[in-house]
Amino acid sequence: MSATSHAPRSTERRHWWNAPRRYWRQWWERLPAARQDQLAMLGPLISVLLFLSAIFTALVYFTGQERARDQEAVVRDAEYAQQRLRLRLLERQERLMRMARDIANRTIEETEFVFQAEELVLQNPELLAVHWIGPYRDVVTGYAAAGAPAHAHRHAGDALPPELLGGTFDLARDLHQPIYSRPLPWPDGGHTILLLVPFEEQRRFGGVVLAEYAVDGLLRYGVPAEVLARYAVTLIDDSGQVLAGTPLQLERKPLSSLPWAARPQRHEMPVSPIGNSLLLRAEGLRADRDAGSDALFWIVGAMSVATIWMLLGNMRHTRRRLQAQRALVAETNFRRAMENSMLTGMRALDMEGRITYVNRAFCNMTGWSEEELIGATAPFPYWPPGDHDTLMARLQDEIAGRNAPGGFEVPVKRKNGSIFYARMYVSPLIDAQGRQTGWMTSVTDITEAKRIREELTASYDRFATVLDSLDEAISVAPLHTHELLFANRMYRNWFGDGPHGHERLLELCAAVPVLPPQDTYDQVDSLMGLPADALVEAIAEHAQIHVPELGKWLELRTRYLTWVDGRLVQMLIATDITARLQAEEQAKLQAERAATASRLITMGEMASSVAHELNQPLTAISNYANGLIARLRSGRAETDEMLAALEKTARQAQRAGSIIQRIRAFVKKSEPNPTLSDVGQMVANAVELANIELKRQLVRLNVYLAERLPPLMVDPILIEQVLINLLKNAGESIQCAQRPPGQRWVELTVTPRRLDGRDGIEFSVRDNGCGIPPTGSSASTKPSTAPRPKAWASG
Missing domain, CATH: 1.10.287 (Helix Hairpins)
Known part of the structure; x- marks a missing residue:
């Protein structure tokens, strides 16, 4: 009884996994058939992926360990190379410092310096030149290697440009210690580094000893040969630019090689004592793994990849094909829309001169349809009948490749018979394989542009005709040049076509301001920056000159204006004023x-x-x-x-x-003889003569003469004549008014006065005659005290 009761319980313990399997089966049976197919495909795929992941992880782990050891070797060898390069630089620096001390102690002359510099350059191939530089960047003496580039050869007395040394020269002068410059590029493609060793003379900065290193030479002679043999060693600057050496170039590996086997080991470190401006980079490739050790991986991997490809190949291929088809349709539609939206006509010819393509713009220009033009041969339907020979010769040149870079202009006939002008540009038509299959021609309608150009030409002709018809000679020339920009017909008749007439007028005209000459190498005008309108108002002058060559008197006017090319020019207008x-x-x-x-x-x-x-x-x-x-x-x-x-x-x-x-x-x-005349004497002489007539007319003359009147620079006879005429007119006015004897009087007043900013003398005559009526028709008998006209003279 007891034995029988324990048997089922033992069986259940042996088959504990039956329950999960039952649940899994129930879940699987409830899935749709498509889902079951997908999961059935994913099962082997996941298994293969897990298997490949395990192998890949192991291989990556061991490869990483190997790469770490290789990286340690690269670091060790790079530090060794940097140490050797540092010692070499310090030895040369010490030698240069001794030369600088000898210069400061005046124990070495220029000849001895050249000898030591030559010895140092010959012993150290990386040295291009050693020079003695004065305190003002002037070269005292030095030596450059025979094979050094042209820029390294400097002669005594040459001044080093500031951009060459930058701030290195000033830094060496201020710190009183050797300074290395940043790598400097040169036109020959190489790079150099300058070492400046300063020295003092009598506690003052006396200059520097300049040593120029070739960066290629530092790499070639400073890095040990065994390091160069194992690694790709390069010298780079702080921005990563390669200055010397050849960087490691990774070749494309075949499919059997591992991707990580092509990853280089790299180590960078600054070159002492130059600093961070020059870095030493060492790159090396890890030795490829043995093909036999990777055989198992490649066999299993190939089988796994084949399995995955069998499962996913069709799906991926179908998806890519659909994507490519959609992209091709979109690209074709875009290019077709772009061609149809262009305003420039496009026409393609094959190598025999047959039309193979035209766009919509070309059809719109000519009026011919694409079906009528495709396949057409010369003579084309859009050729004007009278120009077939010319256009045929042009087509032969086009097919032969004899095309002008600027294009050519041809007449084109529309389908309705009208003619327009077009400019064509021809270029070779190259297919995807790089072969020429014909010629592509772009066509632009230039009818409107040609009309505008012709109108501009006609406008210029009218302008030139107007200027040529003037009686004045007009010339335009730039400042301080022997170039004549414009001259009208009168100028050419007088002086010819050259600028000598313009220059001759300027020589004869003392009133025209002469601008200071400009430096031949400086093309900037001395009046640059000033507006042309202001110059016309400020500098425009008029002068009358006599030209002996012409036997004429000319009135010369000058103007400054801005020419069409932006230059400040001078225009002279000469008018014949002899008559x-x-x-x-x-x-x-x-x-x-x-x-x-x-x-x-x-x-x-x-x-x-x-x-x-x-x-x-x-x-x-x-x-x-x-x-x-x-x-x-x-x-x-x-x-x-x-x-x-x-x-x-x-x-x-x-x-x-x-x-x-x-x-x-x-x-x-x-x-007329202007002299310095006394005002009182002129008044006395005039009064004495005029008073004779006034006494006869019973007119009393009252003279009011101001005191301390200055003398006048005038002709006294002319002034006296004016005063006599005024006094005579006053007497006649009183006689006409028939005044009684007691009321006949004339006043002559002479006083100083300022008029228009100038000091002068005013002569005023007043009377009580009849005056002048407003209409001026007849004399009036009405009494008047209005003054006679005044005379004003300045001195």
Whole structure:
């Protein structure tokens, strides 16, 4: 009983996994058939992936251990190479410091320095040159290797450009210790490093000893050969640019090699004592694993990949094909839309000259459809009938590849018969394999552009015609050059086509400002930055010059304006004023004759008054002479009485002579002669002559003369004539008004006055005559105290 009861319990313990299996089976049976197929495919796939992951993980682990050992070897060898390079640099630096100390102690001369520099350069191939540089960056002496680049050869007296040394020179001068520069590129493609060793002379900075290292030489001779043999050693700057050496180039491995086997081991470290501006980089590849040791991995991997490919190949291939098809359709539609939206016509020809493609813009230009043009041969339907020979020759040049870079212009006939002009640009048509299959031509309608160009040409011709028809000579030239930008016909008739006429006018014109000459190498105008309008207002001048070569007087006007290319230019306008000057000279002579005639007329009108005035002294002289004769005959002549009578006779004679002398001076014809004249004397002379007529007319003359009047630089005769005319007109006005004798008066006022910013003298004549009516038709008898016209003179 007991034995039987324990048997089922033992069976259940042996089959504990039956329950999970039952539940799994129930879950599996409830799944759809498609899901079961998917899970059935995922099972082997997951198993293969897990198997590959295990193998890959083991291989990665062992490979990592191997790579770490290789990296340690790279670091060790790189540090060894850096140490060797450092010791080499320090040895050369110590040698240069000894040379600098010898220079500072004046124990070495230039010849000895050159000898030691030559010895140092020859012993150290990485050294390109050693130079002695003065405190002002000037080369004292030095030596450069025979095979050194051209930039390393410097001569005594040359000044090193500041951009060459940068701040290294100043840093060496301030710190008083050797300074290495950053790697400097040169036009030959190489790089150099400068070492500046400063020295002092009598506690003052005396210059530096400059050593120039070739970065390639430092790598070639400073790094041990065994390191160069095992690794790809390069010298780089702080930005990663390779200065010397060849970096490691990873070749594409075949499918049988592992991807991690191509990963290089790399180590970088700065080169002492240069610093972080120069880094030493060592790169090496880990040795490939033995093919036999990886055979199992590749066999299992290949089988697993084959299995995965069998499961996923069709799905991936189908998906990629659909994606490629959609991308191709989208690209085709985009290119077709782009071609149809272009305004430039496109036409493709094969190597025989047959049309193989036209876009919509070309069809719209010509009016011909794509079906009518595709496959057409010369002569094409859009060729004008009269231009077939010319266009055929152009087509032959196009097919032969003889095309102008700037394109060519041809007439094109539309389908409706109208003609337009187009510019065509031809380029080879290359297919995807790099073979030329024809010629692609772009066509642009230039009818409107050609019309505008023709209108511009016609406008320029009209402008040139107008300027050529002017009587003035016009020339335009840049400042301080021998170039003539423009000259009209009158200029060419006078001076020819060259700029010598423009320059000759500037030489003769002393009123035109001469700008200072500019440096030949500096193309910047001295008036650059100033607006042209302001220059025209500020510098424009007028001058009258005589040109002996032409025998003419010219009025020269100059303007500064901005030319079409932005340059500041000078325009000269020369006008022939010879006839005008001759007319002005003739008018001046006529005016002088008229002034003389006016004075004669005035004296003629005053003749009776002058005769009356002269009659008084002449009568007095006659009376005094008769009295003296009577006394002498009677014997009653006394000396005192005779002297008194003779003195009175002499005064009367002087008075008559003075009146005659003034009259002669007044009517004498002479050129205007401005002299420094006294105002009071001019007023007295004019009053004495005018007062003769005023006394005859019973007019009283009142003269008000200001004190301390300055002298005037004038012609006194002309001023006196003006005053006499004013006083004579005042007397006639009073006579016309028929004033009683007690009310006849004229005032002459002479006072200083400032007019238009200048000091002068004002002569004012006032009277109480009839005045001038507003209409000017007849004299008025109404009393008036309005002043006569005023005369104003400046001195």
